[in-house]
Structure formats: C-alpha cells, structure tokens
Amino acid sequence: MRYAQLVVGPAGSGKSTYCSTMVKHATDSNRIVEVVNLDPAAEHFDYEPLVDIRELIHLDDAMEDEELQFGPNGGLIFCMETLLENCDWLEEQLGDVDDDYLLFDCPGQIELYTHLPVIKRLVEQLEKWNFRICVVFLIDSQFMVDGAKFLSGTMAALSVMVNLELPHVNILTKMDLLSKSARKQLDNYLDPDPHILLAEMRNVKSRWHEKYAKLTEAIGEVIDNFSLVRFCPLNIKDEESIDNILITIDNIIQFGEDADVKIKDFDEPEENGDE
Numbered sequence: 001m002r003y004a005q006l007v008v009g010p011a012g013s014g015k016s017t018y019c020s021t022m023v024k025h026a027t028d029s030n031r032i033v034e035v036v037n038l039d040p041a042a043e044h045f046d047y048e049p050l051v052d053i054r055e056l057i058h059l060d061d062a063m064e065d066e067e068l069q070f071g072p073n074g075g076l077i078f079c080m081e082t083l084l085e086n087c088d089w090l091e092e093q094l095g096d097v098d099d100d101y102l103l104f105d106c107p108g109q110i111e112l113y114t115h116l117p118v119i120k121r122l123v124e125q126l127e128k129w130n131f132r133i134c135v136v137f138l139i140d141s142q143f144m145v146d147g148a149k150f151l152s153g154t155m156a157a158l159s160v161m162v163n164l165e166l167p168h169v170n171i172l173t174k175m176d177l178l179s180k181s182a183r184k185q186l187d188n189y190l191d192p193d194p195h196i197l198l199a200e201m202r203n204v205k206s207r208w209h210e211k212y213a214k215l216t217e218a219i220g221e222v223i224d225n226f227s228l229v230r231f232c233p234l235n236i237k238d239e240e241s242i243d244n245i246l247i248t249i250d251n252i253i254q255f256g257e258d259a260d261v262k263i264k265d266f267d268e269p270e271e272n273g274d275e
C-alpha cells in the first residue's frame with residue numbers, strides 16, 4: 001500500500017505552501033514525505049519535487065503550439081489530459097516503493113475538481129497503483145469570514161467532494177493572516193451552526209438573501225443535518241496546528257495503522273467461531 005494526499009483548491013489558496021510546510025514538518029519528525037508537482041504552469045515552489053509534470057509537458061507547450069492555440073485554461077486541461085495519456089511515464093516516475101507517502105500539488109483551476117473528469121481519472125489510476133488517497137481541499141480563510149462567503153466556500157468544497165468521491169478533508173489556510181476579530185468570527189462557523197450563519201446573513205444587506213432567504217436556510221440545514229462539510233484551520237506558523245492536520249489525514253488513509261488492522265482482521269473469525 002502507498003499513501004497520497006491530493007492537494008487541491010482554488011488559485012492561490014496555498015497548495016504549494018501547504019506541500020512544502022508538510023514536507024518540513026514530516027522531516028522534523030523523521031518521516032519521509034515527498035511532493036509530486038502536477039501544475040504544468042508552476043513557476044515557484046519551495047520543495048524539491050520527486051516528480052514534475054513540467055518534464056513531460058509545460059503549459060507553454062500547449063499555448064505556443066501553432067495548431068492547438070490554447071489559452072491558459074484550455075491549455076491546462078490539455079496538459080492534464082496529456083499526463084493521463086502518458087500514464088506509463090507517471091508510473092515509472094513514481095516508482096514502486098511500499099509505504100511511500102506522497103503529496104500531489106495540483107493546479108489551481110477549480111473546474112478540474114468540481115466537474116471535469118480528468119482528475120477523477122487520475123485518481124482511478126493512482127488507486128490501481130495501490131495508492132490510498134485523501135483529497136485535501138484548501139481554501140483561503142480570508143475568503144470565509146462572512147456568512148455569504150462561508151456558504152459559498154462550503155458549496156465549493158461540497159462540489160469537489162461529490163465529484164471526486166474520495167475521503168476528504170477541508171482546510172482553511174492562512175490563519176496567521178486573520179485579525180483577532182476575523183478569527184473569532186470564523187470560530188463561530190467552524191462548528192457549523194447554520195442558524196448563526198443565517199442570523200448573520202439576515203443582518204447583512206444582501207440582495208441574494210433578501211430574495212432567497214428560504215433557500216439559503218434550506219442549504220444551511222441540509223449541510224448541517226448530514227454533517228457534510230467540516231473545515232480544519234491551518235496556521236503554518238504553529239507546529240501543533242500542522243501536526244493536527246497531518247494526524248487527521250493519516251487516520252483517514254490509515255497510515256501507520258495497517259499492522260493493527262491486520263491483527264483485528266485475524267482475530268475476528270476466531271471470536272465468531274467461539275460464539
């Protein structure tokens with residue numbers, strides 16, 4: 001079994017920073033975590049990638065091609081499709097090391113995760129290669145500090161969850177940039193209570209809410225009733241905060257737990273036999 005975090009989220013939400021932060025944190029606790037750069041347009045990141053999609057195809061290749069004539073967004077989709085067509089290349093680059101733990105630093109175009117099939121197909125490949133995957137959806141906490149934005153961010157997280165159908169963690173990034181009052185505001189939402197959100201939206205003059213108060217309320221309640229979406233705050237300046245996130249994800253993909261799981265599986269038939 002191998003382990004992977006698929007790090008996704010809107011442009012600039014902090015995906016590449018998250019990856020380098022996790023690598024440093026893991027190294028400090030004697031763990032090896034490596035990053036695969038899947039962003040064909042990446043210009044800067046603070047880690048040494050194990051695999052880099054730009055060695056296969058760069059966004060400029062798609063955009064400068066006389067025949068293709070892609071813009072930046074179509075070009076990106078083209079690059080991701082090229083990656084899928086060259087699965088052998090990726091498989092070879094990834095190697096085949098048991099217990100490997102990789103972070104896939106993905107591009108920032110949200111449509112890749114909300115409704116296009118290309119990332120989903122990549123996930124299916126990774127699963128064939130024995131990866132147990134957790135989607136890590138990052139969203140900038142600064143865009144989550146009022147009711148309407150929080151609701152809209154929640155809906156974005158939900159579309160990614162529905163589209164990718166994988167174990168999933170939502171992370172609020174850049175908590176270090178929030179003012180004290182903004183952080184307090186956000187704390188109210190983190191244990192999501194749609195009534196707090198709604199009461200607040202009622203106070204804010206919003207054309208949407210005036211017209212669709214009942215709809216907003218219904219969406220809020222559905223999300224709450226099904227415990228669909230939760231957010232974990234991440235402050236990269238606080239080791240404990242980083243550690244909490246890593247532990248949460250490790251648990252989800254059962255990293256380091258396999259030994260226990262095997263023992264349990266082994267014991268169960270015996271117990272049944274005794275009964």
Ligand SMILES: Nc1nc2c(ncn2[C@@H]2O[C@H](COP(=O)(O)OP(=O)(O)OP(=O)(O)O)[C@@H](O)[C@H]2O)c(=O)[nH]1
Pocket residue numbers: 009010011012013014015016017018039106107108109173174175176177235236
């Ligand atoms: N203060 C602070 N800045 C952050 C944090 N995370 C990211 N940033 C900054 O936000 C900007 C974008 O961060 P990136 O990590 O490149 O974001 P990204 O999601 O990889 O961006 P794209 O790949 O372009 O979609 C950079 O200037 C980072 O330094 C954080 O936790 N705290």
Ligand SMILES: [Mg+2]
Pocket residue numbers: 015016017039042105106
């Ligand atoms: Mg990036």
